[in-house]
Amino acid sequence: MLTIAIQNKGRLNEDTISLLADAGITASASHRKLISDAKGFPLHVLYLRDDDIPQAVAMGVADIGIVGLNEVLEKEQDVDILMKLGFGACRLSLAVPNAVDYPGLNWFEGKRVATSYPVILRNYFSENGIQAFVHEIAGSVEVAPAVGMADAIFDIVSSGGTLIQNGLREEDTVIHSEAVLIGNPHIDAEKKADIDKLMFRFRSILESKGMKYVLMNLPKEKVPEAVAILPGMKSPTLLPLADEAWVSLHVVLHEDTLWEKIEQLKNIGAEDILVLALENVIR
Ligand code: PRT
Ligand code: ZN
Secondary structure (H helix, E strand, O other): OEEEEEEOOOOOHHHHHHHHHHOOOEOOOOOOOOEEEOEOOOEEEEEEOHHHHHHHHHHOOOOEEEEEHHHHHHHOOOOEEEEEOOOOOEEEEEEEEOOOOOOOHHHHOOOEEEEOOHHHHHHHHHHOOOOOEEEEOOOOHHHOOOOOOOOEEEEEEOOOHHHHHOOEEEEEEEEEEOEEEEEOOOOOHHHHHHHHHHHHHHHHHHHHOOEEEEEEEEEHHHHHHHHHHOOOOOOOEEEEOOOOOEEEEEEEEEHHHHHHHHHHHHHOOOEEEEEEEOOOOOO
16 A cells, blocks of 8 residues: 655645545544554555655655655655645745845855755755855754854745845745655556556646636627637537527636636627636546
8 A cells, every 4th residue: 555755744734635635535634643544545644744754755664755845855865756736835045134235146155054955055056156154054044144143044935024024135046846746766566556546636636726617608609709719728618508599608717817718708798607616627
């Protein structure tokens, strides 16, 4: 049976549990357990600190894991990145005190930079030919410049609020991160088949994000114009109505273009437009 390592508590725990739930898999959210059996899929769930997940997967203690890309890159363990999961978005950035007049990356030459991500930062500096002092600290990296422990920091940024509160300014984004599914590279065929099944479910959930199912009544003669408004679709679905001059048109739209398309369809005579939530897109 497949074993998945997930964060036991913290920022990724809730979204991970709800992604599994959307995929029909009930995993206990309990923070005290180390391991439990999920319902709805043959799966052991191992609850770990996010820092330990890449190693657990590389060692085969877990076959797969859900963790931030930032942790995967930092730990440099032998794992495959199987797919991005669309939550836990953040970036790893260099930030300097507001008072600094920042000319570019060269500013970091000879400077002390505090971070919890020394591996990623050292790699970045060496790729860019910068010689700086990387100070690893475990937490509260953002206070290091104010207390004189560092000249700048390299840390996770999401809204940017923490930087502002600490008088720091984001200057250089090094990586964009989000939660990813990782896998042990030496998995047997049986487990591989289960991982494929799981990924198929995750993909259908991700694809349906932001999608709406839209239906409307349309004068039959307007169908070619409606099709022209809806490019990129294989074809909208048309169903006959009792009144033969009208059809019912069904289409899946992304919410980014939803209102624009609906206005255009209204302008050519669409009526009684229903917009419904879409749970899964299975291709
Ligand atoms: O206990 P454990 O080791 O498992 O957890 P942890 O404390 O190491 O990590 P946790 O739970 O804080 O974060 C888990 C993962 O969530 C990270 O590895 C990232 O992949 C992701 N993530 C997404 C974030 C953030 N957004 C985030 N904003 N992780 C941390 N932050 C911090 C950031 O460092 C900043 O100090 O939240 C603070 C607020 O950010 P702003 O910019 O919104 O103010
Ligand atoms: Zn951690």
